Amino acid sequence: MIAFPNIKINLGLSITGKRPDGYHNLETVFYPVALEDALEIRTSSETENKITLHQYGMEIAGNPEDNLVAKAYSLLDKEFHLPPVEIHLYKHIPSGAGLGGGSSDAAFMLKLLNDHFQLELSEEQLEVYAATLGADCAFFIKNKPTYAEGIGNLFSPIELSLSGYQIMIVKPNVFVSTREAFSNIHPHRPEYPVKEAILRPVAEWKDILINDFEASVFPQHPVIGEIKRKLYHQGATYASMSGSGSSVFGLFAPGTSLPETMEESDVFCFKGKL
Ligand SMILES: C[C@](O)(CO)[C@H](O)COP(=O)(O)OP(=O)(O)OC[C@H]1O[C@@H](n2ccc(N)nc2=O)[C@H](O)[C@@H]1O
Numbered sequence: 001m002i003a004f005p006n007i008k009i010n011l012g013l014s015i016t017g018k019r020p021d022g023y024h025n026l027e028t029v030f031y032p033v034a035l036e037d038a039l040e041i042r043t044s045s046e047t048e049n050k051i052t053l054h055q056y057g058m059e060i061a062g063n064p065e066d067n068l069v070a071k072a073y074s075l076l077d078k079e080f081h082l083p084p085v086e087i088h089l090y091k092h093i094p095s096g097a098g099l100g101g102g103s104s105d106a107a108f109m110l111k112l113l114n115d116h117f118q119l120e121l122s123e124e125q126l127e128v129y130a131a132t133l134g135a136d137c138a139f140f141i142k143n144k145p146t147y148a149e150g151i152g153n154l155f156s157p158i159e160l161s162l163s164g165y166q167i168m169i170v171k172p173n174v175f176v177s178t179r180e181a182f183s184n185i186h187p188h189r190p191e192y193p194v195k196e197a198i199l200r201p202v203a204e205w206k207d208i209l210i211n212d213f214e215a216s217v218f219p220q221h222p223v224i225g226e227i228k229r230k231l232y233h234q235g236a237t238y239a240s241m242s243g244s245g246s247s248v249f250g251l252f253a254p255g256t257s258l259p260e261t262m263e264e265s266d267v268f269c270f271k272g273k274l
């Protein structure tokens with residue numbers, strides 16, 4: 001059984017407060033975009049190891065047993081005593097990009113295991129498991145435009161379609177640690193709440209839909225801010241860093257042409273349609 005875990009972008013991201021447990025309350029809109037990994041599972045005849053993980057494509061830092069797909073398997077294995085599986089993971093989504101690639105793999109792994117082994121878990125139950133694997137992991141269960149608050153885990157579906165818009169995502173070869181990015185933030189209430197800004201036309205978002213991480217991440221990594229500036233220069237209706245970086249996306253109005261590429265070498269670049 002095969003699935004194609006996709007990314008999310010953050011449309012606006014306000015960090016509104018720090019909690020006693022060290023995590024931060026935030027407000028954001030998650031929007032799914034079809035930049036995808038490929039993830040396949042098969043029941044394995046292996047008796048010694050419960051998981052055999054084969055990885056292809058872009059490298060991921062860390063040990064295979066720390067891979068979030070392995071953690072997702074262990075989570076359900078504890079409860080359902082699953083048969084051994086062979087996993088094939090083709091990484092196309094860059095890591096440390098603020099695109100939620102690892103979280104998406106984990107959420108799709110839960111969905112695949114649920115289907116393959118007929119565990120009969122509801123979407124709501126899958127979301128509860130997913131939330132234990134990463135702050136934004138549960139989003140990928142329903143995988144629809146969502147307003148998120150709390151630590152990024154309290155969801156309300158929203159009616160938002162960017163259908164027809166084109167997207168360009170650029171990620172420089174810079175790694176931003178999510179934990180470190182949060183530690184450099186001074187939480188505050190936004191002037192224009194994300195929930196209201198998102199209701200305005202996309203052409204107005206430039207001035208009202210803010211990602212709070214940009215103010216702390218751009219000075220440390222000027223190349224990221226430079227990419228955002230270039231996306232606007234090249235005609236984006238709206239451009240923003242996603243999550244805690246380091247990728248930046250530009251939304252281009254239907255019928256306009258996307259820029260060829262970024263001049264910098266050593267950048268990851270994705271172009272697609274929403
Ligand atoms: C910034 C976002 O990309 C927005 O979509 C996500 O909230 C990040 O989600 P994520 O990568 O799944 O984050 P996790 O792996 O759960 O957390 C990494 C680290 O970020 C910090 N963290 C994360 C989420 C949150 N609401 N407050 C935090 O302070 C914590 O120090 C945590 O140890």
Ligand SMILES: Nc1ncnc2c1ncn2[C@@H]1O[C@H](COP(=O)(O)OP(=O)(O)OP(=O)(O)O)[C@@H](O)[C@H]1O
Nearest residue numbers: 061062067068095096097098099100101102105243
């Ligand atoms: N399947 C996986 N794919 C990518 N990274 C993984 C995976 N499993 C574990 N990781 C670890 O998670 C770290 C963060 O990866 P991820 O792609 O989720 O980052 P991100 O794009 O910054 O996500 P987010 O928006 O959730 O902060 C990686 O550095 C890697 O060590």
